Amino acid sequence: MSGLDIFAWLVLLILAASVIGVFCIAGWLPGHIAASRGHPQAQAVRVAGWVTLICGFALWPVALIWAYVDVPASNGKD
Secondary structure, three states, X not given: OOHHHHHHHHHHHHHHHHHHXXXXXXXXXXXXXXXXXXXXXXXXXXXXXXXXXXXXXXXXXXXXXXXXXXXXXXXXXX
């Protein structure tokens, strides 16, 4: 293998690691935002972030928006 082949493999490995890292951060982000904001459904937002990302990314922005939505607390008067 020549030096150029080794360089190509290094670039490929760095690219693959970057893609995996971005994927993991994107799945983790909605749940982390919801938990840090004290969202009452933070666990559901966390699950929605991972499930929508794994199943095609189409609804991942909805999970991210859901993490920022302030749900009014129930005051017990129903």
